[in-house]
Amino acid sequence: MKQLRVAVLGMGYVGLTSGIAFAKHGIRSICTTTTPGKAENLNNGVPPFYEPGLEELLKEMVNEGMLSGSSDNVDAVRQSDITFICVGTPPLQDGSADLSAIEATARDIGVALRDMDNYHVVVAKSTIPPGTTENLILPTVEKYAGKKVGENFGLCMNPEFLRQGSAVYDVINPDRIVIGEYDEKSGDVLEYIYRDYDCPKIRCEIRAAELIKYAANSLLATKISFANEFSRICEKFNVDVYEVMKGVGLDFRINPRFLNAGCGFGGSCFPKDVNAIAALSKKIGVETPLLDSVLYTNELQPMHFVELIKNAAGSLEGKVVAFLGLSFKPNTGDTRETRALPIIEKLYEMGARVKAYDPKAIENFKLSTDLPIEYFEKWEEALRGADLAVVQSDWKEIRDITADDFKRLLRNPIVVDGRRTYDPEELINNGVKYLGIGWKNRLNLARP
Numbered sequence: 114m115k116q117l118r119v120a121v122l123g124m125g126y127v128g129l130t131s132g133i134a135f136a137k138h139g140i141r142s143i144c145t146t147t148t149p150g151k152a153e154n155l156n157n158g159v160p161p162f163y164e165p166g167l168e169e170l171l172k173e174m175v176n177e178g179m180l181s182g183s184s185d186n187v188d189a190v191r192q193s194d195i196t197f198i199c200v201g202t203p204p205l206q207d208g209s210a211d212l213s214a215i216e217a218t219a220r221d222i223g224v225a226l227r228d229m230d231n232y233h234v235v236v237a238k239s240t241i242p243p244g245t246t247e248n249l250i251l252p253t254v255e256k257y258a259g260k261k262v263g264e265n266f267g268l269c270m271n272p273e274f275l276r277q278g279s280a281v282y283d284v285i286n287p288d289r290i291v292i293g294e295y296d297e298k299s300g301d302v303l304e305y306i307y308r309d310y311d312c313p314k315i316r317c318e319i320r321a322a323e324l325i326k327y328a329a330n331s332l333l334a335t336k337i338s339f340a341n342e343f344s345r346i347c348e349k350f351n352v353d354v355y356e357v358m359k360g361v362g363l364d365f366r367i368n369p370r371f372l373n374a375g376c377g378f379g380g381s382c383f384p385k386d387v388n389a390i391a392a393l394s395k396k397i398g399v400e401t402p403l404l405d406s407v408l409y410t411n412e413l414q415p416m417h418f419v420e421l422i423k424n425a426a427g428s429l430e431g432k433v434v435a436f437l438g439l440s441f442k443p444n445t446g447d448t449r450e451t452r453a454l455p456i457i458e459k460l461y462e463m464g465a466r467v468k469a470y471d472p473k474a475i476e477n478f479k480l481s482t483d484l485p486i487e488y489f490e491k492w493e494e495a496l497r498g499a500d501l502a503v504v505q506s507d508w509k510e511i512r513d514i515t516a517d518d519f520k521r522l523l524r525n526p527i528v529v530d531g532r533r534t535y536d537p538e539e540l541i542n543n544g545v546k547y548l549g550i551g552w553k554n555r556l557n558l559a560r561p
C-alpha cells in the first residue's frame with residue numbers, strides 16, 4: 114500500500130495527540146480546528162494546551178514536516194486518504210451528547226469527497242453514542258458527497274482511550290486498538306495505519322466499538338465510586354481504605370488500578386460519558402441503577418470531603434483555606450468537571466476564604482467561577498498564613514511539600530487530603546494534624 118496521509122478534524126486532547134502519534138509513526142498528518150489562531154500556533158510549534166511531552170514532540174513533528182495545522186476541514190480531507198473525526202461531544206442539559214460538531218465535520222467530509230476520486234476512509238474517533246456513526250455520520254457524508262459507503266468510501270469507528278496527564282505517551286503506546294468496521298476493506302485500511310503499533314487490535318462491528326468506549330469509561334468510573342463509597346465505610350471503622358483496596362486489588366480478577374479513593378472523579382470524560390450512556394439507555398427503556406449510583410456517589414464524595422475539612426477546622430467561619438490543586442487531576446490544566454469547584458463553592462457557603470494554588474490550571478479555573486479566590490503560582494504563597502491546607506489534586510509539586518513546610522507556613526499545621534497525597538503516618542509523626550479521605554480520621558481527631 115502507498116504512504117497514506119491522514120486528516121484529523123479537531124485539535125483537542127484526542128485530535129492533536131493522535132495527529133502527533135501518527136506523525137511519530139511516520140504518517141503525515143494535518144490537524145484542523147475552528148478556533149481562530151490555533152492552526153497558526155500549531156504551525157509555529159505552540160500547543161493549545163498543556164500535556165507532558167507535548168510541546169517538544171509537536172515542535173519536532175512540525176519541523177520535520179510530518180504535522181501541520183489548518184482551519185480548513187474540506188482542504189485537509191482533500192489532501193488525505195483517511196479522516197479521523199476527533200471533535201468534542203460535550204454534554205447537553207439532559208446529559209445526552211451534543212453531536213453538532215460531529216455532524217458539521219461529517220458535512221465537511223462529504224463536501225470534500227464530492228470531487229475526490231480516490232477511496233477514502235472516514236473514521237469516528239470521538240466518543241459517540243451507539244448508532245451515531247451509522248445513523249448520523251454515514252448518511253451525512255453520503256448526502257454531501259453524493260457517493261455510497263462501501264463503494265466510494267469506507268467507514269470505521271475507532272474509540273480513543275488516552276488518559277489526560279499522559280495523553281502523548283498513551284496515544285503513541287496504546288494498550289489496545291479497537292477497529293469497528295463498516296466492511297472488511299475499511300477495517301483493513303485502518304489496521305494498516307496502525308500496523309506499527311505494538312498492541313492487541315480488535316476488529317468488531319461499529320456499534321460494538323462505540324459501546325466499548327462507554328462501557329470502559331463506565332467501569333473505570335464504577336471502580337472509583339466503589340473505592341469512594343468504601344472510603345466512607347472504612348472511615349467509620351477507623352480503617353485505612355488504601356490498605357483495604359490493596360488487599361482487594363491483588364486479586365488478579367480485579368487488579369489494583371482505579372481503586373484509589375479520593376474526593377471524586379472529574380474531567381471531560383467520566384462524568385460526561387456515564388451521564389450520556391445512562392441518559393440514552395433510559396430513553397430506550399433500559400434502567401441504569403448502577404450507573405446512576407456511580408454518579409450519585411461522585412456528588413456525595415466532595416461534600417463528604419468538605420465535612421472532613423470542617424471537622425479539621427472546627428468551624429469554617431472566617432477561616433482561610435490553602436487549596437492545593439484546581440485541575441481535575443495532576444499533569445493537566447483541564448478543569449472540566451473538577452471536584453475543586455463544588456468543594457470551593459461549599460467552603461465559601463460555609464464562611465471560609467480560599468487561597469488557591471495550581472501549577473497549570475489557574476486560568477481555566479478562573480473561567481468557571483466569580484468567587485473572590487486568591488490565586489497563587491507558588492504553593493508557599495497559598496500556604497503562608499492560611500488556617501489549614503486542603504489537597505484536591507496531587508501534583509508532584511504538591512506531593513513534595515513536607516511536614517516542615519506545613520508547620521513553617523500554615524497558621525495551624527493541619528492538612529486535609531483528598532487524594533492520599535501524603536503518607537499520613539509521616540505527617541502525623543512530624544507534628545501535622547492529618548485528616549484524609551478513607552483514613553483513620555477519628556483516631557487523628559482524638560490526638561492531642
Ligand SMILES: NC(=O)c1ccc[n+]([C@@H]2O[C@H](COP(=O)([O-])OP(=O)(O)OC[C@H]3O[C@@H](n4cnc5c(N)ncnc54)[C@H](O)[C@@H]3O)[C@@H](O)[C@H]2O)c1
Binds near residue numbers: 124
Ligand atoms: N480528553 C480525553 O481524555 C478523551 C479521551 C478519549 C476520548 N475522548 C473523546 O474524544 C472527543 C474529543 O475530546 P477532546 O478532549 O479532544 O475534546 P476537546 O474539547 O479538547 O477538543 C475538541 C476540538 O474539536 C475542535 N472542533 C470543534 N468543532 C470542530 C469542527 N467543526 N471542525 C474542526 N474542529 C472542531 C475544537 O476546536 C477543539 O479543538 C470527545 O468525544 C471526547 O469524549 C476524550
